[in-house]
Amino acid sequence: MPSPGQGPIGTIDIGGTKIFAVVYGPDNQELGRKRRKTKAKKGFETVLDRAVKGLRKACEDADLSLEDLRAVGAGIPSPILPDGTAVVAPNLGWENVPLVPELARRIGRPVYAENDCNLGTLGEYACGAGRQAELLVGLFMGTGLGGGIVFRGEMIRGASRMSAELGHVIVLKDGREAGCGQHGCVEAYASKTGMANKIREAVAAGRKTVLTDKCKGDYGTLKAGALRDAYHDQDEVAVEALHEACEFLGLAIGNYVTALGPDVVVLGGGVIEALGEELIGRIRDAARRWAYPPASFDHTDIRFAGLGDDMVVVGAREYARQCLAGEPDPT
Amino acid sequence: MPSPGQGPIGTIDIGGTKIFAVVYGPDNQELGRKRRKTKAKKGFETVLDRAVKGLRKACEDADLSLEDLRAVGAGIPSPILPDGTAVVAPNLGWENVPLVPELARRIGRPVYAENDCNLGTLGEYACGAGRQAELLVGLFMGTGLGGGIVFRGEMIRGASRMSAELGHVIVLKDGREAGCGQHGCVEAYASKTGMANKIREAVAAGRKTVLTDKCKGDYGTLKAGALRDAYHDQDEVAVEALHEACEFLGLAIGNYVTALGPDVVVLGGGVIEALGEELIGRIRDAARRWAYPPASFDHTDIRFAGLGDDMVVVGAREYARQCLAGEPDPT
Numbered sequence: 029m030p031s032p033g034q035g036p037i038g039t040i041d042i043g044g045t046k047i048f049a050v051v052y053g054p055d056n057q058e059l060g061r062k063r064r065k066t067k068a069k070k071g072f073e074t075v076l077d078r079a080v081k082g083l084r085k086a087c088e089d090a091d092l093s094l095e096d097l098r099a100v101g102a103g104i105p106s107p108i109l110p111d112g113t114a115v116v117a118p119n120l121g122w123e124n125v126p127l128v129p130e131l132a133r134r135i136g137r138p139v140y141a142e143n144d145c146n147l148g149t150l151g152e153y154a155c156g157a158g159r160q161a162e163l164l165v166g167l168f169m170g171t172g173l174g175g176g177i178v179f180r181g182e183m184i185r186g187a188s189r190m191s192a193e194l195g196h197v198i199v200l201k202d203g204r205e206a207g208c209g210q211h212g213c214v215e216a217y218a219s220k221t222g223m224a225n226k227i228r229e230a231v232a233a234g235r236k237t238v239l240t241d242k243c244k245g246d247y248g249t250l251k252a253g254a255l256r257d258a259y260h261d262q263d264e265v266a267v268e269a270l271h272e273a274c275e276f277l278g279l280a281i282g283n284y285v286t287a288l289g290p291d292v293v294v295l296g297g298g299v300i301e302a303l304g305e306e307l308i309g310r311i312r313d314a315a316r317r318w319a320y321p322p323a324s325f326d327h328t329d330i331r332f333a334g335l336g337d338d339m340v341v342v343g344a345r346e347y348a349r350q351c352l353a354g355e356p357d358p359t
Numbered sequence: 360m361p362s363p364g365q366g367p368i369g370t371i372d373i374g375g376t377k378i379f380a381v382v383y384g385p386d387n388q389e390l391g392r393k394r395r396k397t398k399a400k401k402g403f404e405t406v407l408d409r410a411v412k413g414l415r416k417a418c419e420d421a422d423l424s425l426e427d428l429r430a431v432g433a434g435i436p437s438p439i440l441p442d443g444t445a446v447v448a449p450n451l452g453w454e455n456v457p458l459v460p461e462l463a464r465r466i467g468r469p470v471y472a473e474n475d476c477n478l479g480t481l482g483e484y485a486c487g488a489g490r491q492a493e494l495l496v497g498l499f500m501g502t503g504l505g506g507g508i509v510f511r512g513e514m515i516r517g518a519s520r521m522s523a524e525l526g527h528v529i530v531l532k533d534g535r536e537a538g539c540g541q542h543g544c545v546e547a548y549a550s551k552t553g554m555a556n557k558i559r560e561a562v563a564a565g566r567k568t569v570l571t572d573k574c575k576g577d578y579g580t581l582k583a584g585a586l587r588d589a590y591h592d593q594d595e596v597a598v599e600a601l602h603e604a605c606e607f608l609g610l611a612i613g614n615y616v617t618a619l620g621p622d623v624v625v626l627g628g629g630v631i632e633a634l635g636e637e638l639i640g641r642i643r644d645a646a647r648r649w650a651y652p653p654a655s656f657d658h659t660d661i662r663f664a665g666l667g668d669d670m671v672v673v674g675a676r677e678y679a680r681q682c683l684a685g686e687p688d689p690t
Contacts, residue, residue: 107652107655115652115654116652162518163515163517163518177618177619179510179515184494184510184619184620185620186494186616186619186620186621186622186655186658187493187494187620187621187622187658187659188616188620188654188655188656188657188658188659189620189658190620190652190654190655191616191617191618191619191620191655192617192618192619192620193617193618193651193652193655194617194618196617196651196652197614197617197618198530198610198613198614198649199529199530199532200531200532201530201531201534201607201610203532208651208652210649210651213651276532279529279532282529283528283529284618285517285519285522286522286524286525286527286528287508287522287523287524287525287528287615287618288508288515288517288522288523289515289516289517289518289519289520289521289522289523290517290518291517291518318529318541320524320527320539320541320544321438321446321447321521321524321527321539323446323519323521324438324517324519324521324522324524325519326519327517327518327519327520328518328519
């Protein structure tokens with residue numbers, strides 16, 4: 029009989045636009061994979077059905093059925109409570125939905141769900157750019173700014189199980205409003221949503237940018253690729269928004285160096301994937317400037333994420349194995 | 360033969376104005392104690408001589424000599440590097456001084472030194488208001504704003520060994536200048552130094568306050584007791600400064616709830632000792648307002664420190680025992 033942590037593990041990453049399902053074997057080898065659109069607008073039940081169908085297909089690739097899975101790990105863009113409730117997932121339109129019970133009912137196997145950025149950080153710790161880090165901070169700049177902390181191989185989720193919401197820490201009290209309703213959190217500046225607000229203001233003030241045509245005036249749909257092209261074309265409005273995002277992302281990194289002294293900070297997300305090489309010097313300079321005491325920054329290595337789109341499913345696999353091994357408690 | 364963590368432990372807490380030395384027996388019972396003035400202006404060597412003399416006297420109280428001590432734990436208002444250097448202690452006028460080597464040479468026993476706020480948090484974890492906390496954040500509002508994090512009984516000091524500098528995290532980018540040279544860190548508002556700057560500005564703008572007489576116009580010497588009296592007399596300038604300090608301290612707590620989700624936050628320091636009861640409601644309200652997601656705040660308990668002036672020596676004792684037991688590495 030295999031040990032509790034052994035056996036095939038199914039994983040699901042439910043994002044705002046796409047769902048990944050990957051099945052891993054006992055030695056963590058990939059056995060099957062399926063990618064589908066999320067179709068979030070069709071609602072919670074439909075999205076879960078689509079996710080489970082994706083997982084079933086990934087199992088079929090591996091000549092397995094759902095029943096063969098030892099357990100399923102799931103990554104969701106929401107804090108997840110101990111009872112399996114997804115608290116608030118703006119990208120999916122979910123609020124206080126019974127995520128884990130409904131997934132477990134459909135799959136018939138134990139389901140361990142967790143915030144996708146926490147899992148992404150765990151994935152990078154296990155197999156990516158954060159391997160061996162004692163204290164790893166992950167920051168993922170896309171539509172929002174997500175984050176996670178892994179200390180000695182374990183996610184820090186706090187007493188509320190809703191941490192580490194690293195993008196929602198206030199860095200400019202009473203500053204710009206963010207999607208979360210707060211004013212002056214890092215995400216209000218260092219995210220596509222934050223940049224869209226800055227660009228909107230610039231356009232309202234009469235400035236021109238190629239991005240207006242690119243997103244047909246709806247800056248909320250801004251793609252990282254469009255930002256990259258505009259940056260390369262030295263579009264002033266785009267450059268200013270991206271440089272402001274770098275300044276705030278660097279400030280956030282500096283703050284986490286001051287407070288926690290991570291040995292490694294891993295950066296990922298759509299904006300970093302599109303423009304990381306161009307922006308990393310600026311991000312690093314800002315982080316160095318804001319860390320205290322200044323010399324503390326020399327002990328932190330800032331790296332790009334190594335697993336790309338797989339970081340969440342890899343983290344979900346690791347988390348499911350940790351839960352099966354009994355530490356930490358399963359959700 | 361006693362185990363490495365056993366035997367009497369000497370402790371020293373070197374503060375800006377006073378030095379505490381306490382000797383503890385194998386069962387952590389107090390055997391002797393001595394309190395002296397620091398006389399920081401006389402310089403590094405003299406302060407160390409005074410500290411060691413204090414420790415020797417505390418040993419004499421216990422019919423012990425320095426040679427009988429298994430080890431000495433020392434708390435210093437500075438980050439301490441692995442080689443025992445005290446990096447920067449503004450209250451003592453020290454910069455990059457060879458603290459541990461010089462103390463060890465004078466005492467002839469192993470010396471384990473650490474930042475006093477980190478040790479204070481460890482002390483509160485071991486025997487004070489933070490007992491049993493899985494993740495404990497300590498915040499100490501006095502001349503500055505110090506902090507510490509204890510996770511599962513161990514201080515988080517990060518890769519630099521200079522964390523957790525919780526008062527130096529930026530919360531109002533490009534805001535008021537603090538003693539550390541940064542602009543907009545928590546300490547710039549939530550500390551006696553920060554309040555002194557606010558009061559100075561108010562007076563320069565023509566406002567009156569009883570504090571001008573109390574500190575003979577030198578607001579840098581403001582005592583917590585004077586602030587308390589002025590607060591009770593509803594001195595408007597004092598009340599505004601204290602309320603601003605509460606707002607920023609609460610914001611900092613909210614940020615740490617967002618990022619880390621501590622089960623307990625312990626508050627201490629001179630200002631809290633003098634006015635904690637009057638201010639705690641306001642601090643708690645601010646923390647609740649700034650935590651994200653809002654419900655995460657319900658899982659964090661905010662408490663007053665329980666050990667008073669002893670928190671650093673108790674933490675120093677615990678740290679020395681941890682070092683002797685081989686985990687973590689001695690400095």
